[in-house]
Amino acid sequence: MGSWKSHVRAKLQQRDQMSQLEERFEIRKQILDDVQSKSIGRSGVDVGKNTRLLQLQLRESEHLAEKLSQTVSDLTTVLYLKEAELQYWQSRVSHCRQEALTLAKGSNTLKATVSQLEFTAECQSKELAALRAEQKGLKQTLAQAWTEKEELLQRWMEEKREEAVRLNKYNAAQERWQHWAKQLKRHRHRDMAKEDIPIATSSWSGTTQTSPSVTQRINNTAVIQQGHSDHNHDSAAAKV
């Protein structure tokens, strides 16, 4: 709060200062004394008031003229300085203007480059988007293909499993049949051995005769064996 008061007081004092007036008063007084002393000194007679006044005015005018010429001289100096400064600043301005023009040109070039690059970037981004879409499609197709492959594999495995089961069953059946065939063979041999004795018995008559039951069994066994071997052959061929 005190700062504004001191500011205001200082300004008020500055405003009310009458130093210029006092200075002029002092000068006038000095000139008047000077004129008075000269006028008395010249003729020894006190010159009239009007003459003194005229002399006073003349001296004051001379003094003012001197002050004015000094002021003019100072102002002229200042003017020259200002002109030099002005020229300097004008040259700076023109230099800056040139620089600004160059920078503007460079800026335009850069802007053109930027727009071109932006266009290229846009095209590339579109291309990228298209490639990504294609990639996505391909991935989907691949995924689908994988899925189908898995399904096919599953089906093939299933079929193979079923075939293996069938084969196992067949082999089991084959073993059973072979077992039965062995048994039958054994029986046959036994039967034949038993019938050999009657054959041997009838050989005395010179002919060999097989009993019809034994013949039928042999034929059946041969047919079955033939059928199994054909089946085995077909299965082996299918495996291949």
Next chain:
Amino acid sequence: MADDKDVLRDVWFGRIPTCFTLNQDEVTEREAEPYYLLLPRVSYLTLVTDKVKKHFLKVMKAEDVEEMWFEYEGTPLKWHYPIGVLFDLHASNTVLPWSITVHFKNFPDRDLLHCPSSSIVEAHFMSSIKEADALKHKSQVVNDMQKKDHKQLYRELGLNWYRSADKFDQFWAMNRKLMEYSTEDGGFRYIPFRIYQTMSDRPFIQKLFRPVSPDGNVHTLGDLLKEMDPTALPNDGVVFNIFPPVCLRRSFMSLTLSLCFSLLSSLFRRVSRPR
């Protein structure tokens, strides 16, 4: 207020050295010498120029004398403006003393108000006081004053140019009442101000202006100038021919720089500034 007394004194005792010269067209019996006077800023021309009138009437015939009026470089000087305002408006950039030309004829009715007697000045002065108090206190203070208090105010103003320190104290003994406000109010209702303009058709700006904004911030001189003329530069405001800091709070300025007329007279100076 006690702390501001120094500033109040400086404002009260502001003076302008003036040289009154009779107009060459006036008919005189002999050549009239100029008359020099220190005019108080916070007074009115017609109040302090009795001696000027007497001085020039010595060289004039009675029949050639009409109402006295003053002019500076062709511009009639309005007697109802404070002397300080007149000087700041017309002559602040000129060399001192201020040269005023005195006329006793051809009164410019279109430019000046007639002032046949000092009662007119008193009426104008009291009108200003009441106008300012209406803005500050809704006229409560001035209505509570007695007629003798009004007379005292005016008398101390009129006798101000005797440069008596007593007049200052006696004046402020009355004026203080017009400058006080209760702490509950937080300040005046409105700041009484008038902004005289040098570069406008309008002689002055006078509007309602509160000392505190709606959000509670105290207004500054800068806020006032901005509101009254948004195009004004921050340092365009001149008060009593000084450039107060624009951050100055209006209420304090109003307290310390408002005097007899209780109106803070500010001046907008656009082109030239006193250096």
